[in-house]
Amino acid sequence: MGQKHQTPLLDELEKGAFPSFVKEIKRAAEHSEYAQDLLGQLELSYKEKVTHWKHGGIVGVRGYGAGVIGRYSDVPDKFPGVAHFHTIRVNQPAGFFYTSAALREICDIWDKYGSGLTNMHGSTGDIILLGTRTENLEPVFAELSSRGWDLGGSGSAVRTPSCCVGPGRCEWACYDTLELTYQITQRFQDELHRPMFPYKFKFKMAGCAVDCIASIARADMSIIGTWKDDIQIDQDEVRNYANSGMDIQAEIVDMCPTGCMSWDGNELTINNEDCNRCMHCIAKMTKALRPGKERGATILLGSKAPIVTGALMSWVIVPFMKMEPPYEELYDLVERIWEFWDEHGKNRERIGELIERMGFPTFIKEVGLEPHPVMVKEPRRDPFFFWSEEDIEK
């Protein structure tokens, strides 16, 4: 197949040292009409500085309301290969662990039913299969299902839960992020496939506060590993770091956000009561320091990217929860939060926005959480204190 459309603007993106998506689409265009016309439409968009995609409409396979994102060209006569160019989200394995056979299987299925173009992975974490026609949706879903794959979340549903590599590769994981991700996916299958909320809801599981998956900024519910007891210290290894040239005062002690550490040139002391478990010192001195032994997770709620309103970061709602099967305490909390959201949420209002609108005290009262000082997101800005009726002795 020769190149169907001239693409002088896109060709510029092939120059330079970095990998180029244009180069990859051109490779796919050697055997795919989808990719040929995708290049043509993209070139037109670059030239006119306007998108030619229409988004949404009737989506999904029978019984599912999530997992397929409808996409249509608004210039189908010029580019018939991308007249329909729907995206399919496939639920990725927890921690993105694949066999090469599994990857080949996905690619073979996608070459058969779609453009052959993939995005590994989308920002939600799913395997993204880019570009197919409406009539191919049911067949591709049937083939994926028959081989043990399932669609991921989209629309006003639970989005495909995702996590860091956790104990699969990381010694700092304070709980089994892979197991929890799998169990949450199984438990909330209905909520994942059938959009029932005011808007999307994302879970992200991070094994420790280093938060490699940036769950604190990207998930409605961020479940971040932490510990309750003291940081484990190997003083001999601390001294080895110092002898190897590390400036422990400047690089560790002075960088501690709560100032809970001291170094006398021989011994590192940590006041664990003041430690906020940020992991900075542990990440810098991997041989000398380790998280404590009583491990679990902090539950945070509310982060989101700016779509309807501005970006939010998650904030603490449960300082510490043991994160072990069967996870009933977590599921119970999640369901109470969803009830609150379902009752009060406006259309397209994320849980974090709802809490901002109704107030955190209302949220914790209705969800049945005990107030705790670490829930304070930022210092008060007004000097007034509002007592509730029941707080006042009459």
Place this chain on the structure above:
Amino acid sequence: MICPLIISERGVYMDKEELKKIIYEMVEKSMGKKKLKQSDILKKVSAEHGVDKSEVKAALRELLDSGQLIFTYFGGSYVEIPPKE
């Protein structure tokens, strides 16, 4: 075939097929006026007919699984009647 009966909170017996009909008619009536989310349907049917939300959800699910109703996406996810071919 024996139709399953649903006992409402008010003690009213409701045939599951009857519940599906109520849901379908609600979606049909709102077409072109207001797009309904799944939660809108659960709340409204539950409030108007005294049936537990989980029963409404089960009936709605049968309608979706059979293709009589579908999910659509327009900046959010809605339940609608599929277009006639």
